[in-house]
Each structure stands twice: as structure tokens, then as C-alpha cells.
Amino acid sequence: MRERGRTRRLLGLGARTGGALIRTRLGGQADWRALGEALFEGLSELKGPAMKLAQIMSQWDDLLPPDLAEELSRLQRQAEPMPxxxxxxxxxxxxxxxxxxxxxxxxxxxxxxxxxxxxxxxxxxxxxxxxxxxxxGLEQVLERDLVQVRRLMRLGRWLNVPQARLDALFEELAVSLRGELxxxxxxxxxxxxxxxxxxxxxxxxxxxxxxxxxxxxxxxxxxxxxxxxxxxxxxxxxxxxxxxxxxxxxxxxxxxxxxxxxxxxxxxxxxxxxxxxxxxxxxxxxLVPEARLSAMMRLLEATLAMDPMAMDEALLALGGRQGQGAPLSLYREAAEAIAPLFTPGPSDFGDVRVHRRLRELSPKVWAAMDRLQPPVDTLLLSRTLNGHYWNLVRLGARLDMHARTRPLLARTTA
Missing domain, CATH: 1.10.510.10 (Transferase(Phosphotransferase) domain 1)
Known part of the structure; x- marks a missing residue:
């Protein structure tokens, strides 16, 4: 596809996605299935950065509307091949x-x-x-495509994602794509x-x-x-x-x-x-620096202790939540949603009650994103761990996460 037609196609998909977000933000209904089908067809043909972004988004099973997530997940296994x-x-x-x-x-x-x-x-x-x-020709179109992807990612502001975080996500994607070449x-x-x-x-x-x-x-x-x-x-x-x-x-x-x-x-x-x-x-x-891993484990330790104040301190230590007004009630809900996976004995990753709580929690997290301001250098790490978590969910894993994490917590938070 020629450069002009490629750009026009990307902008059209972005406009359609933006329209769906605006409708839901104004209290209306969006046809997420139809949007997902359009994105699958268009991105499957275009390949490159925009398709990669959609694949990343489809891993956030707890964030996207189910119909949209299901259609985007097809890009992981059914994308139209190049001739x-x-x-x-x-x-x-x-x-x-x-x-x-x-x-x-x-x-x-x-x-x-x-x-x-x-x-x-x-x-x-x-x-x-x-x-x-x-x-x-991917090397030649990559940088031009990234310009359009940056524009598409601005739609994240409708999900209350701060611009600085959107910029960080874009840089993460750009570095990852250049590396994949x-x-x-x-x-x-x-x-x-x-x-x-x-x-x-x-x-x-x-x-x-x-x-x-x-x-x-x-x-x-x-x-x-x-x-x-x-x-x-x-x-x-x-x-x-x-x-x-x-x-x-x-x-x-x-x-x-x-x-x-x-x-x-x-x-x-x-x-x-x-x-x-x-x-x-x-x-x-x-690469995951030991200091960053230790800081994230301290946040997990505070979460499992059901200690909202310690969770806030850990997030501040990570470099997040720069503003005032710790969302303590949100911390409590997050701890209550996550804790069942870390109780002694096998934890059932197929337990729909856990997923339901996580799905119910996600809109609240995104609504508080301007207050939480997760650290830029943990975005890729947290997104990746989230993707691996959902793979365990798909497998219906039963793992003793309590026994697995206790030695790690002792080692990294000592």
C-alpha cells in the first residue's frame, strides 16, 4: 500500500476508534464488535506498528470491552498473511x-x-x-507509521490517561519495534x-x-x-x-x-x-534492574498486607503518584481483588470471581490515573506481567503463589 493510502487508512481507523470512545464517554453505546472487526481487517492488512499496538492492547483483557478484546485478539493468530x-x-x-x-x-x-x-x-x-x-520495506515505513500511531495513542486521553504516560507508552512501543527489526x-x-x-x-x-x-x-x-x-x-x-x-x-x-x-x-x-x-x-x-524489581515487590508486600498507607508509600518510592490525595479506598479495593491469588495453597487462575473483581476495578484505576501516575519505567514491565498473567488464566493454572512469592519477598525486600 502506498504511503498516502496507508496514512489515510490509519487515520480512518483512528477516527472510528475515537468516535466510539466519545460516544461511550457521553453516555451512549458503541458497537465494539463492529469496531473490532474493522480494526482487525485494517490492521491485519497494514501490519507494522499499529497492528503491534493493537496486539498489545488485546493482552489487557481486563481493560477493553470484551467484544473489542476478542476481535483484536484475532490479530495474534489469524492476521492476513502477506502474499x-x-x-x-x-x-x-x-x-x-x-x-x-x-x-x-x-x-x-x-x-x-x-x-x-x-x-x-x-x-x-x-x-x-x-x-x-x-x-x-518495513524499515522505511516504520518511522512514518510511528507518527500516525502517536496520533492514535492520543485517544487514550479519553480513558483519563495523562499525556506524559501516553508519551511514555509510545516511546516504549517505538523502542520495542525498532529492536524487533x-x-x-x-x-x-x-x-x-x-x-x-x-x-x-x-x-x-x-x-x-x-x-x-x-x-x-x-x-x-x-x-x-x-x-x-x-x-x-x-x-x-x-x-x-x-x-x-x-x-x-x-x-x-x-x-x-x-x-x-x-x-x-x-x-x-x-x-x-x-x-x-x-x-x-x-x-x-x-532488562529488569534489581532496584526496580525490589521496589515492585515492596508494593506487592504492602498489597498483601492490606495496608493502603504502605501501598501509597511504595508507589511514591517507585516514582508514581506525584500529586496530593492518596486514593486509599482504591488501594483497599485493589488489595482485596489481588489477595485471593496469594492465599496459602493452590490459587485457581480460572476463578471467574477474581477476574470479575479485576474487571470491575479497572475502570476505577483508569479514572484515577491522573492521581496514580504510574512510573514511566515500569509501564512495559507491568504490561508484560499482565500479559503473562492472562496466559496463566487461559491455562486455568492452579499455582501456590503464596509459597512461590514468600521467599522472593524475603529476598528482595530485606
């Missing part, structure tokens, strides 16, 4: 002679994302691999994670193939798996094994290595035929 001829060009530019390297490349991708799509291939040696191919960095992350977590027998990370990789092509050994979103009706034992492995891995990532997989949408995770958790995408990995 094969468009993808073949960067492959030919990298490999020169495709027939000399591959016996076969499947024209139909088995995964389409915001920045690239994945094709299965068989090498001349008979090995099945996957090729993650960056959409052609670096396929060499993702190949290095795959190799690093494979070595680091080799002791986790129920975790699988595909092996990168450096001889086949390039700036716009990432080659990995093929690992078959059932996507996480398709596990909701799987046997309970499998779901609990995947959930436990996911929780173990995330805990080690954060508290041992100070890193976090920052793209938690469900399409990046699967279960293989041995019931192991497969992680397909490491294009977004963030």
Missing part, C-alpha cells in the same frame, strides 16, 4: 539461489505477525526449518536462552541456525506445537504442566537473570507432543 511473492523477494535477496539451499519452502505461512511472518522449509539436507521473514539480536537471544534454561526439562526454545540467518531472515529448527490459545480445552494435567513451567521460567528470568520476555501474546507459546512449553519468539527481551 508469497512479496515475501519471496527478501528471501531471494538473502539466499541468492533458493533452490540451491532449500528443497521446499511452503508459500503459505503458518504464522503471520505485525513485523514478519513464518514459513516452513526443508533444506537440501532434508532438515525441516522455519524462516521468520521480515516484511519487505534486529534479527541478529533475536538469534543471539535464542542461543542465550537455550543455554541458560537447558536445565528446565519441560521447556523448549528453538535452535537458531546462524548460517541461514541474516538481517531480515531468522532461521530456526522446526519445533511443532499446539498454540497456547488452543489448550483451553486440553487435558488438565497438560495445562497444569505448561502453566507450572511458564511460572518457573518467568520466576528464574526475573529473579535470577534480571530479564523478561516482553511479548507475552499467546501466539508466542505452545505445547509440543511431549507436553513441554515451547517459546517461539524472543524478539523482545527487556
Amino acid at each position: 508469497w511473492e512479496s515475501i519471496r523477494r527478501p528471501l531471494e535477496a538473502h539466499f541468492k539461489d533458493l533452490d540451491a539451499t532449500f528443497r521446499e519452502i511452503e508459500p503459505r505461512p503458518f504464522a503471520s505477525a505485525s513485523m514478519g511472518q513464518v514459513h516452513r522449509a526443508v533444506t537440501r539436507q532434508g532438515e525441516t526449518v522455519v524462516l521468520k521473514v521480515q516484511y519487505p 534486529d534479527y541478529h539480536a533475536e538469534a543471539e537471544a535464542l542461543a542465550r536462552y537455550r543455554a541458560r534454561y537447558a536445565h528446565l526439562e519441560h521447556l523448549v526454545i528453538p535452535e537458531p541456525l546462524p548460517d541461514l540467518c541474516g538481517p531480515h531472515v531468522l532461521a530456526m529448527r522446526y519445533v511443532a506445537g499446539t498454540p497456547l490459545r488452543e489448550l483451553e480445552d486440553a487435558e488438565d494435567a497438560l495445562r497444569q504442566r505448561i502453566a507450572t513451567t511458564l511460572a518457573d521460567w518467568l520466576t528464574e528470568e526475573l529473579f535470577t537473570h534480571g530479564e523478561l520476555h516482553a511479548d507475552p501474546h499467546a501466539g508466542n507459546f505452545a505445547a509440543d507432543d511431549q507436553g513441554r512449553l515451547v517459546i517461539y519468539d524472543l524478539g523482545a527481551v527487556i
Whole structure:
């Protein structure tokens, strides 16, 4: 799509979204399903930053209207692929002679994302691999698209999100997208994670193939798996094994290595035929400084103690809530909503009562956003943890979060 038409399409989608927000703000009704369908169709075709933003938003299951969240979540698994001829060009530019390297490349991708799509291939040696191919011309359109995405994000003011926070979210998105263009960095992350977590027998990370990789092509050994979103009706034992492995891995990532997989949408995770958790995408990995992690754990400790004043002090220490007037009643409600997940014994992430309380709490949190002012440098971390939480919800996880968090609280808040 030419630049002018692309910009016009993005602005049109933004205007439609803004109109729905205005109607609801004025007490009217918005057709969230119709809006979601329009966003899915438009963003699925456009790809790039706007589609990535919608994927991020769809992970906030407790924020968006359910019909809108359901439609946007399709971008994680059903996005319209780019035509094969468009993808073949960067492959030919990298490999020169495709027939000399591959016996076969499947024209139909088995995964389409915001920045690239994945094709299965068989090498001349008979090995099945996957090729993650960056959409052609993406580097050129990225910065222009980001200008339009910044305009779209201004709609967040209708949700009482302070402009400074919207700007911070935009910068987070821009840095993340620019980083995802670096396929060499993702190949290095795959190799690093494979070595680091080799002791986790129920975790699988595909092996990168450096001889086949390039700036716009990432080659990995093929690992078959059932996507996480398709596990909701799987046997309970499998779901609990995947959930436990996911929780173990995330805990080690954060508290041992100070890193976090920052793209938690469900399409990046699967279960293989041995019931192991497969992680397909490491294009977004963030550093989590120990001081920031300790400060967030102090906030969790105050929350579990049902101490609104200590929660406010912890938020202030994090760099949030710059104004006057601590929302103590909101702190109490937040603590009451979160506490059930941390009582002794297995916590049921499938308990709809917990989700209902979180959904009821979300509008109040957003309404108080100008007072809370969450710290800018925790936005990506909190958004990521929220995405991983909802993956555990989809699995119907039963985890003893009390036993898991007590040693961590003792270690990080000492």
C-alpha cells in the first residue's frame, strides 16, 4: 500500500476508534464488535506498528470491552498473511539461489505477525526449518507509521490517561519495534536462552541456525506445537504442566537473570507432543534492574498486607503518584481483588470471581490515573506481567503463589 493510502487508512481507523470512545464517554453505546472487526481487517492488512499496538492492547483483557478484546485478539493468530511473492523477494535477496539451499519452502505461512511472518522449509539436507521473514520495506515505513500511531495513542486521553504516560507508552512501543527489526539480536537471544534454561526439562526454545540467518531472515529448527490459545480445552494435567513451567521460567528470568520476555501474546507459546512449553519468539527481551524489581515487590508486600498507607508509600518510592490525595479506598479495593491469588495453597487462575473483581476495578484505576501516575519505567514491565498473567488464566493454572512469592519477598525486600 502506498504511503498516502496507508496514512489515510490509519487515520480512518483512528477516527472510528475515537468516535466510539466519545460516544461511550457521553453516555451512549458503541458497537465494539463492529469496531473490532474493522480494526482487525485494517490492521491485519497494514501490519507494522499499529497492528503491534493493537496486539498489545488485546493482552489487557481486563481493560477493553470484551467484544473489542476478542476481535483484536484475532490479530495474534489469524492476521492476513502477506502474499508469497512479496515475501519471496527478501528471501531471494538473502539466499541468492533458493533452490540451491532449500528443497521446499511452503508459500503459505503458518504464522503471520505485525513485523514478519513464518514459513516452513526443508533444506537440501532434508532438515525441516522455519524462516521468520521480515516484511519487505518495513524499515522505511516504520518511522512514518510511528507518527500516525502517536496520533492514535492520543485517544487514550479519553480513558483519563495523562499525556506524559501516553508519551511514555509510545516511546516504549517505538523502542520495542525498532529492536524487533534486529534479527541478529533475536538469534543471539535464542542461543542465550537455550543455554541458560537447558536445565528446565519441560521447556523448549528453538535452535537458531546462524548460517541461514541474516538481517531480515531468522532461521530456526522446526519445533511443532499446539498454540497456547488452543489448550483451553486440553487435558488438565497438560495445562497444569505448561502453566507450572511458564511460572518457573518467568520466576528464574526475573529473579535470577534480571530479564523478561516482553511479548507475552499467546501466539508466542505452545505445547509440543511431549507436553513441554515451547517459546517461539524472543524478539523482545527487556532488562529488569534489581532496584526496580525490589521496589515492585515492596508494593506487592504492602498489597498483601492490606495496608493502603504502605501501598501509597511504595508507589511514591517507585516514582508514581506525584500529586496530593492518596486514593486509599482504591488501594483497599485493589488489595482485596489481588489477595485471593496469594492465599496459602493452590490459587485457581480460572476463578471467574477474581477476574470479575479485576474487571470491575479497572475502570476505577483508569479514572484515577491522573492521581496514580504510574512510573514511566515500569509501564512495559507491568504490561508484560499482565500479559503473562492472562496466559496463566487461559491455562486455568492452579499455582501456590503464596509459597512461590514468600521467599522472593524475603529476598528482595530485606
